[in-house]
Amino acid sequence: MVGIKSYGAYIPVVRLHRDLISSAWGTRSIGGERSVANYDQDSLTMAVEAVLNCVDGEDSEGVGGLFFASTTSPYKEKCCSSIMATVADLSKEIWTSDFGNSLRSGTSAFRSALNAVKSGDRNNVVVTSADCRLGNPRSVDEQTFGDGAAAVLVGDSDVIATIEDAYSVSDDITDVWRTDQDTFVRSWEDRWVLTNGYTKNMKAAISGIMKRQGLTPKDIAKVVLCSPDARSYVGLARGLGFDTKTQVQDPLISTIGNLGAAQSLILLISALEEAKPGDKILLASYGDGSDAFILQVTDAIEGVKEKRSVKDSIGLKMMLSTYPKYLAFRDLVPLPQEFIKLFPSASVMWRTQNWSLRGHGSKCKKCGLVSFPIQRVCFNCQSRDEYEEVRLSDKKGKVYTYSLDSLAGGVEPPTVQTIVESEEGGARLYCLMTDCNPEEVKVGMPVEMTFRRFHREGGFYNYFWKCRPVR
Amino acid sequence: MESIRDKVAIIGMGCCKFGENWDKGPEDMIIEAAYEAYEDAGIEPKDIQAAWLGTVSAHWIGMGGLALAEPLKFQGIPITRVENWCATGHEALRNASFAVACGMYDIAIAVGFEKLKDTGFPGLGVGRGMHPTLEMRRTAPSSFAFVATRYFHKYGLSPEQGKETLAKIAVKNHKNGSMHPKAHFQREITLEQALKAPIIAWPLGLFDCCGNSDGAAVAIITRAELAKKYRDDPIYIKGMGLSQNNMMPHFQPHFDWTGFDVTKNASRQAYEQAGIKDPRKEIDLAVVHDCFTITELIIYEDLGFSPKGKAKEDVDAGTFALDGELPVNTDGGLKCFGHPVGASGLRMSYEIYKQLQGKAGKRQLKNAERGLAHTLGGHPSVSCVMVYGNSTG
Numbered sequence: 001m002v003g004i005k006s007y008g009a010y011i012p013v014v015r016l017h018r019d020l021i022s023s024a025w026g027t028r029s030i031g032g033e034r035s036v037a038n039y040d041q042d043s044l045t046m047a048v049e050a051v052l053n054c055v056d057g058e059d060s061e062g063v064g065g066l067f068f069a070s071t072t073s074p075y076k077e078k079c080c081s082s083i084m085a086t087v088a089d090l091s092k093e094i095w096t097s098d099f100g101n102s103l104r105s106g107t108s109a110f111r112s113a114l115n116a117v118k119s120g121d122r123n124n125v126v127v128t129s130a131d132c133r134l135g136n137p138r139s140v141d142e143q144t145f146g147d148g149a150a151a152v153l154v155g156d157s158d159v160i161a162t163i164e165d166a167y168s169v170s171d172d173i174t175d176v177w178r179t180d181q182d183t184f185v186r187s188w189e190d191r192w193v194l195t196n197g198y199t200k201n202m203k204a205a206i207s208g209i210m211k212r213q214g215l216t217p218k219d220i221a222k223v224v225l226c227s228p229d230a231r232s233y234v235g236l237a238r239g240l241g242f243d244t245k246t247q248v249q250d251p252l253i254s255t256i257g258n259l260g261a262a263q264s265l266i267l268l269i270s271a272l273e274e275a276k277p278g279d280k281i282l283l284a285s286y287g288d289g290s291d292a293f294i295l296q297v298t299d300a301i302e303g304v305k306e307k308r309s310v311k312d313s314i315g316l317k318m319m320l321s322t323y324p325k326y327l328a329f330r331d332l333v334p335l336p337q338e339f340i341k342l343f344p345s346a347s348v349m350w351r352t353q354n355w356s357l358r359g360h361g362s363k364c365k366k367c368g369l370v371s372f373p374i375q376r377v378c379f380n381c382q383s384r385d386e387y388e389e390v391r392l393s394d395k396k397g398k399v400y401t402y403s404l405d406s407l408a409g410g411v412e413p414p415t416v417q418t419i420v421e422s423e424e425g426g427a428r429l430y431c432l433m434t435d436c437n438p439e440e441v442k443v444g445m446p447v448e449m450t451f452r453r454f455h456r457e458g459g460f461y462n463y464f465w466k467c468r469p470v471r
Numbered sequence: 472m473e474s475i476r477d478k479v480a481i482i483g484m485g486c487c488k489f490g491e492n493w494d495k496g497p498e499d500m501i502i503e504a505a506y507e508a509y510e511d512a513g514i515e516p517k518d519i520q521a522a523w524l525g526t527v528s529a530h531w532i533g534m535g536g537l538a539l540a541e542p543l544k545f546q547g548i549p550i551t552r553v554e555n556w557c558a559t560g561h562e563a564l565r566n567a568s569f570a571v572a573c574g575m576y577d578i579a580i581a582v583g584f585e586k587l588k589d590t591g592f593p594g595l596g597v598g599r600g601m602h603p604t605l606e607m608r609r610t611a612p613s614s615f616a617f618v619a620t621r622y623f624h625k626y627g628l629s630p631e632q633g634k635e636t637l638a639k640i641a642v643k644n645h646k647n648g649s650m651h652p653k654a655h656f657q658r659e660i661t662l663e664q665a666l667k668a669p670i671i672a673w674p675l676g677l678f679d680c681c682g683n684s685d686g687a688a689v690a691i692i693t694r695a696e697l698a699k700k701y702r703d704d705p706i707y708i709k710g711m712g713l714s715q716n717n718m719m720p721h722f723q724p725h726f727d728w729t730g731f732d733v734t735k736n737a738s739r740q741a742y743e744q745a746g747i748k749d750p751r752k753e754i755d756l757a758v759v760h761d762c763f764t765i766t767e768l769i770i771y772e773d774l775g776f777s778p779k780g781k782a783k784e785d786v787d788a789g790t791f792a793l794d795g796e797l798p799v800n801t802d803g804g805l806k807c808f809g810h811p812v813g814a815s816g817l818r819m820s821y822e823i824y825k826q827l828q829g830k831a832g833k834r835q836l837k838n839a840e841r842g843l844a845h846t847l848g849g850h851p852s853v854s855c856v857m858v859y860g861n862s863t864g
Contacts (some may be wrong), residue, residue: 339592344603356604369724373605379718401624401728403616404673408608414673417613419721419728430721432608443624454604464604 002117003159003295005124006304007269008053010046010149011256011313012037013435013471014329016320018143024323025138030230032254036320037132037147039329039411040434040452043070044080045463046149047130048451051088052394054126054151057305060088063153065095065125067113069105071178071261072132073098074453074461083463084128086357087451089391095122103176103226104287105129106150106261111166111291113154124155131260134330136184144229145185146257150265160304161272161281161295167209170289173197176228198228198286199236205290206240206282213294217241221279221297222271226263226286227251255314261287268295270310275301308471316471318435328411338409344458359393359449359465361427370425390424392449393465397422397429399445404438414438420447420467431467446470474744477863478572480698480705481690483512486821489686489808490655497586498542500687505543505582508689512701516543519691520576522550525563525583526813539582556848557760558713558855559583560816564690565711565855571692583818584687585811593683606721611762612672612680614721614850619674619765621728626780630674636783637764638665641678641806643792644761648803650833655684656807679764684809688817690824695863704828709841710747710858712740719850729780733854734773734847741843741856742775750775751797754858755839756826758819760847761804770845771799774856793834801826801834812848819844820857827861 014036022029037046047068055063066088068081081096099105099112106129113125130149135141154163175197176187187193202225210216223242227233230253237248249271251263259266264285271281279297284290320326327333354360354374361372364387369380372392377384397420408415416433418441433441434452447467454462485507487500495503509516524539531538536550555562560583567579623633642662648654660678668677698705714736720726738750747753757774761767771782776797777790785791791799802808802822805815823842825831844857 340608342603342607349603352602356602371718371724372722375718379724401617401621403613403620403675404670405608405610405613405616406669407610407612407671410608414670415608415613417609417617417672419617426724428722428724428726430606430609430719443620454607457603462603464607 001159001162002114002154002156003162003298004152004272005155005159006054006058006153007272008050008056008151008307009266009269009310009313010049010053011035011310012041012046012147013316013318014038014320015317016323016326020320020323021143027138030140030143034143034257035146035148036326036329038435040454040466042074042453043072043130043132043149044074044083045451045453046132046147047128047151048084048087050130050149050151051084051126051128053307054128054153055088058153060090063090063094063124063126064122065097065113065116066090067097067099067109067125067127069099069109069127069129069261070131071100071103071105073100083357086353089358102287103261104285104289104291106264107283107285107291107293110152110154110265111168114163114166117154117156124153127152127154127265129262129265131262133260134184137327137332141185144253144258146259148256148259148262148266150262150269152265152268158300159298160301161275161297164294164296165209165213167205167212167292168289169201169204169208171201172288194232198232201290202236202284202286203240205292206284209292209294215280215294217247219280220247220282222249222275222281223247224249224264224267224271224281224283225251226267226284227253228258230254252314266310272297272301273309273311277301318437325412335411340409342455342457344460344462346458346460349462354389356464359391360389361392361424362387363390363425368425370422370427372427372429392422392424392427392429394449395422395424396446396448396470397467399441399443399447400428401443402441404441416441418447418467431465433468434466435468475568475572475711476709476744476746477695477707479568479692479708480695481692481708481824482698482701482705483508483514483691484689484821484824485511486653486688486818487686488653489684489811489818491588492685493588495685497538497584497687500685501539501542501582501584504687504689505580508580508691512691514578514691514701518578519545519548519580521548521567521570521579523563523567523579523581524550524552525554525559525581526552526585527554527556527559528585554813556853557762557810557812558816558846558848558853559813560688560818561844561846561855561857562816564692564817564820564857565713567692568708568711571694574694577697578691578693581690581692581817582687583813583816585813586685587683587811588685610672612675615763615765616672616675617728618769622765622769623674625729628783634666634674634676635662636786637679637768638662639786640761640764640767641665644800644804644806647793647801647834648807651802651807654803654807655682655809656803675763675765681762681805682809684811686808686811686814686818688814688821690817690820704861706824706827706859706861707863708857709860710741710744712737712856713853714740715853719852721850730769730773731847731851731854733851734770734845734856737854737856738774738845741858745858747858753841754797754843755841756798756801756823756836757843757845758800758802758804758822759845761800761806762810762847766847767799767804770847774843774845798836801831801836816844816846816855819846820859823859827859
């Protein structure tokens with residue numbers, strides 16, 4: 001039976017208290033905090049985090065597909081799932097595909113994976129969804145939206161939850177949108193949007209799948225409803241006959257916000273983390289129609305390897321001290337001119353991708369020395385081309401030495417510069433450290449690798465690895 | 472392998488005023504230094520048979536010897552442009568020395584310059600172009616701050632003790648520089664000023680970093696046996712060492728970050744040629760690459776002046792002060808002259824040349840007979856050590 005074999009969530013550590021937004025503009029705060037992609041993150045890098053979390057401990061050789069869904073892909077024309085498959089060190093013999101343009105794209109990719117596995121075309125398809133949407137400065141959207149990513153692995157064996165049925169409705173309504181010219185999300189009058197868009201379509205899909213499966217509300221252990229805000233899902237669930245106190249998954253608006261296309265999968269993961277064998281889960285997403293799913297949790301849920309839970313991720317946070325920093329992180333305000341000298345080269349990035357994207361080093365077959373980047377001639381014994389590639393990006397390390405650099409520029413100085421000694425053969429990596437409090441950096445501090453956006457010189461995004469304190 | 476010792480002599484040197492030379496172009500600085508050197512050597516420009524030019528700025532890369540030929544109007548002689556990170560000035564002199572030593576030319580000139588203040592950026596620039604992401608945001612201060620952090624950690628110095636040790640080096644160099652009319656910075660500083668200065672790259676503060684200045688310096692050389700034709704007090708090259716490492720320290724497995732092999736290797740080569748067994752006793756003064764105060768601290772150890780891990784004791788004892796056992800950076804070093812990259816190695820040699828001739832003014836040491844100049848460049852990845860003496864044998 002086809003179902004979910006593994007999952008991984010990623011919520012960036014940065015949080016912005018909504019009171020900081022409202023006090024900056026003199027508006028009303030909706031309360032709570034929203035998650036914010038760090039200055040060096042985007043939907044692609046957040047999805048990479050979720051994918052790595054999801055396939056950790058799984059047979060990555062057996063992954064047959066990777067689907068990426070987002071309304072905020074860094075590229076309009078270029079396959080981000082191919083970048084992610086490389087960064088996650090997956091095989092080249094996989095099917096990668098990007099889904100976009102809809103808040104429903106996360107569940108569209110999920111349903112496509114289900115069908116790909118069911119049909120026998122592909123097995124073990126990773127579905128990841130991430131979003132980093134922008135509300136107009138001062139708008140309620142700016143407060144409500146959050147950034148994050150989720151991933152699930154869909155396969156036909158050892159599943160923790162079977163996918164019993166999928167049901168969709170389509171409905172054209174210009175209620176929430178961005179044209180190809182827009183940076184910020186637009187919407188029509190909210191009462192109309194809620195009534196004729198969200199509520200009507202969600203009801204149609206949920207009623208349709210319940211009827212086809214012969215289910216009544218009491219048969220469902222947990223209802224996972226996407227929700228544009230902290231209230232709308234309550235009326236919907238009540239109208240469908242669910243007990244909103246016990247049966248409905250918290251949409252996490254007050255702690256992280258509306259994650260856009262990633263919302264459905266992150267809430268599904270939240271539900272799976274609390275599920276028991278035999279539980280039936282109803283999942284429904286919205287966006288010019290609705291996708292609904294019935295899942296049934298299996299006994300294998302008990303054996304799920306310890307993972308960082310959504311709840312833990314929510315607890316792990318660094319508060320932004322000011323609202324302007326958020327604007328700077330999203331490149332919405334021009335910062336002082338930078339003097340970094342860079343030489344963008346797509347061909348260099350391409351031919352160095354085994355170390356720059358896959359995070360491989362070289363291990364000398366003669367003397368065992370591990371080096372990064374990949375060295376054709378061994379630093380130690382000078383043997384030529386006698387090496388095997390070893391993955392360093394999934395290994396932990398320790399700070400060997402560091403500096404807090406105020407001259408290096410960047411969105412949030414000081415730049416934490418480190419030399420990391422990897423647990424893999426003591427390889428040394430020169431890394432910028434991110435997601436950290438500079439004052440807490442110490443020699444010997446344990447770190448792990450994280451994939452980040454570096455710059456957009458040459459008109460394309462340049463990504464590379466950094467380190468961060470072990471989470 | 473033959474030694475270079477006593478084969479080449481410096482018969483004239485020049486050095487322009489270093490600083491933020493807004494009103495001077497590279498050509499003005501080159502002319503100022505070269506004509507001082509011609510006069511010092513007692514020769515005419517037409518006597519120059521070959522020239523070496525050292526400069527690293529992107530502006531001059533790919534332009535051969537033009538930056539030298541144009542201002543000095545060299546007609547038809549060979550000019551070679553060299554670059555080797557911060558050892559570039561030394562590299563010009565080193566290669567000119569080989570040409571003179573082999574007898575190909577009787578008189579050659581080595582010129583080094585850099586014009587850093589026309590870039591609009593106060594520092595040396597950030598990152599470099601080797602790879603689009605690998606070294607992004609690497610700066611010179613952070614690379615040397617790595618040394619300070621690790622040195623303090625390894626030898627158990629608290630940040631306060633470590634920073635105070637470094638501050639003493641800054642105070643010493645500023646005191647020496649205050650006595651040099653050609654230095655960029657000619658003001659003494661206090662320990663408190665150094666300790667309270669803003670942080671550039673923790674743990675290094677403003678006074679731990681050398682300045683970014685414009686400058687040019689020149690040496691005119693000949694074969695040793697011809698030297699006395701030009702002057703009574705030529706200065707002889709006793710040894711020249713150059714070492715390049717084979718992997719950037721940032722990625723080099725097991726790299727210790729408390730010393731640089733390139734300095735050790737370059738000094739070993741130079742000491743061997745010069746016949747030096749105990750550098751602390753046999754060298755009378757050294758002008759070294761204090762791009763940062765921590766660099767000077769570990770140079771004491773890498774050059775064999777202080778035992779490993781003990782440089783702090785020598786700093787506390789005043790060993791390297793102008794009146795100390797082995798004065799270092801008697802002219803104020805990079806700390807006071809700044810670091811116009813291509814000029815620095817020759818500027819250091821200029822100080823030793825003057826000291827060994829007894830012409831160093833207020834900074835003059837007693838009985839200085841043998842001096843050492845040291846440059847260190849790159850991540851660091853290259854070092855040059857030159858040993859000079861005021862007599863043969």
